[in-house]
Amino acid sequence: MRKMTVVLMIFLILLALTPPEVAAREVPYVYDPTIPTTALAAVALYKAHEYQYVLEADVWLMKLRTPQGAWAYQYGMAPQAKYTALALMALMRGESIARGLFNKTIHAGVYWLLYKQRKDGSFGDYTDTALAVVALREYEDFAYSWLPVKKAITNGIYYLQTHTPGTTMGQIFGYMALGDVKDLRKVEASGVNALYKAFAIAYLTGENVQISSPLRDPASLALLLYATGEKRYAKELLNSLHFGFWGVLKYQPPDLLEAATLPGFYDLKPIACPYMLKVQPRFEWEKVVLARYYVECNHSIDLSEIHLQKLKPWMVAEIARLNHDLGKPYEREISYLLDSEEGNHWGNFYDTAYIVWVLSALNITMNYTPVLNWLASNVRDDYPNYYYAYALVDFDRFGMKKALNRTLTILKRHQHPSGGWGYNAESPDNIKTTAEVLRALLETGLSNTETYRKGYEFIRRSLYADIPQPTSTGSVVELKNATFLLIKNGIFYGNTTERMCVNGLEGYVVVYPSTHPLTVSAVPVTGFRAENPWKKPLTEMWHQKEDNRLYIVYCVAVVLFAGAFGYAALMKRKGKRSR
Known part of the structure; x- marks a missing residue:
């Protein structure tokens, strides 16, 4: 008994010493970081003294550099000078908050720029070159710089002064790199280019610029924050911060909205809807296909003027379904469908399965038996997987167990080891098709099956992180x-x-x-602070416009002098020959 008591006491002591497991919060993880937006946000937030978020962004930038020490638009793409320059501008500011954390990364990025500069002074296109010059001029004035960049800057400026930008953005960054505020103010810019212009003016002058914009993407908010200095833009910008970075949605909004119809994934809807509402359909059929997602996002849509004859039969059924859900008339679509049935079907397996799914849900009176028999006799193994999802529900509603089991067997066979379904048996698994199949399994009372569980876990693993x-x-x-x-x-x-x-x-x-x-x-803990990272104020760096122009005049003079000297020598030799 004493021995058991001792063992129990030891066990309780060990249990007390064991640290508790940290509970993970499972959250949607559906964004990929982008370099320009994350870098611009860091530059703007640094100016707003939001140093905590500058560090987060800069650590991400440090992690996202290519093996060559440069940056692309997104990790995995080819590096470009423009994105490398923006990342360097962000990192130099971060280095003033945590000296020594980003220094090696900064030098490696600058070295990459020097290595990539061409003989004509360019670093790529005009915008690449302009932003590279801006970043190198900052590095030249950086308190912890040691690489020689003067020649690269001079050659880059020469390229900018002797070439014409092909875009408004190139114009803006070109004048920014040259420190030419006067000509920069004359640039006609609208939309996001107007924000870049305001950013460049504020950068060169150190003054706030009065500007407003309806644009609310993170990059635009960063430009607005930097240009105006208004704190409200910082708040909006931080609302779009994802795990320390700013980026883009990894998935199409309809994919997330399909998943959001399933229990456990409802929190995807507020993420997807702002992106969905930016999608503009170009054709009538596209408007019908996307309509369900607009409705999911509480956005009204009018389908009453669409020509039914130009649509596939299932699309007509979709209009009827949506109009019913929205409390609008749908008799026109129902009459069209009932009149267009031929040979107990509507053209193909999917159209027929979808139309039966809609008509039966709306309690439309018709003789479903011959149509269902046609569907049952046409269940094959080579359809896209979402075809089977609607047929499965049809067979379940009308008690056709044999056809239901056959359809379910095909879906089980097409399910990948990951748990997901692709477009067809051979296609890679995807979120949209998997969600459609799971919704069918849910509707038919099969949510407690291994098939459903595996599909559910596929979506959870794909879209969430602990x-x-x-x-x-x-x-x-x-x-x-x-x-x-x-x-x-x-x-x-x-x-x-x-x-x-x-x-x-x-x-x-x-x-x-x-x-x-x-x-x-x-x-x-006690609070982050930043020391001045520059040898002299940034605005002083750009008061060299006249010096730059003198340089080009000097170059032209050298060329003219060399030409005149050569011509004189040639004439002298001709004179000697004539004698």
């Missing part, structure tokens, strides 16, 4: 599989994994997980 939160005990912060970047007295103090102490720190950055990060979060 993001645990650090735990704090006194001054100790812990998070398994995380890296902590420590910042003290404006200096990168070092890093540690899984456990750290906050004593004496201005703050720290959590990278989770340490390899292949999903999220980056900066946490202030």
Whole structure:
């Protein structure tokens, strides 16, 4: 008995010493970071003194560089000078908050730019060259620079002055690189180009620019924040922050909205709808196909003027279904469908299955038996998988168990090991088709099956991530599989994994997980601060327009002098020959 008591006490002590498991919060993870937007946001937020978010963005930028030390629009694409330049501008500002954290990354990016410059002074197209010159001029004035960039800047300026930009954006960044505020103000710009113009003017003058815009994408908000200095844009910009970065939706909005109709995935709807409402259909049929998603997003849509004869039969049924749900008349569509039935079907398997699905849901009176028999006799193994989803519901509604089981067997056979379904048996799995099949299984009472569970897990794994939160005990912060970047007295103090102490720190950055990060979060302790990263104020760097023009005049003079000297020498030799 005593031995059992001792063992029990030891077990209880060990249990008390074991740290509690950190509960992960499962959240939608449906964005990919983009370099220009994340970099512009960091530059704008730095000016607004929102240093916490600058660090988050810059750590992402550091993680997203290519093996060559440069940046592309998105990780995995080919690097370009324009995106590398924007990333460098963001990182130089971040270096003033945590000196030593980004320094090597900055030098590597500058070296890549120097390596990529062509003999004519360009770094790519006109915009590439202009932004590269801006970034290199910042680096030249950067407090911690050591690479020689003067010649590259001079050659880049020469290229800009001797070539014509092909776009309004090229014009804007060209004048920005040359420090030419006077000509910059004359550029006619609208839409996002007007925001870039305001950004460039504010950059060169250090003054706020009065401008407003209906554009609310993150890049536009960053430009508005930098140009106007209005804090409300910072708030809007931070509302579109995703796990420390700014980016684009990885999936098409309709795909997410299809998944959002399933239990457990309703939180995808508010993510997808703002993007969905930006999609503009170009054709009548496209308007019908997208209509269900507009309705899901509580957006009114008028389908009354669409010519039914130009549509596929299932699209006519879709109009009837939507009009019913919206409380609008749908007799026109029903009459058209009933009149166009031939040979107990509407042309093909999918049209027929979808129309039966709609008509039976609307309680339309007709003789369904011959149509259902046609469907049952035409169940084959080579259809797209979403065909079977609607047929499955039809067979279930009308108690056709044999046809239902055959259809279900095909769907099980077409399900990939991942749990998802593709367009057809051979296609890669995708969210939209998987959601359509799962909705059919749900409607037919098959949500407790292994087939449904596997499909559900496929969507969950594809669209969600488990993001645990650090735990704090006194001054100790812990998070398994995380890296902590420590910042003290404006200096990168070092890093540690899984456990750290906050004593004496201005703050720290959590990278989770340490390899292949999903999220980056900066946490202030006493508060982040920034020292001036420039050798002289940035606005002073751009008061060299006349010097630049003198340089080109000098180059032209050298060429003319060399030509005149050569001509004189040639004439002298001709004179000697004539004698």
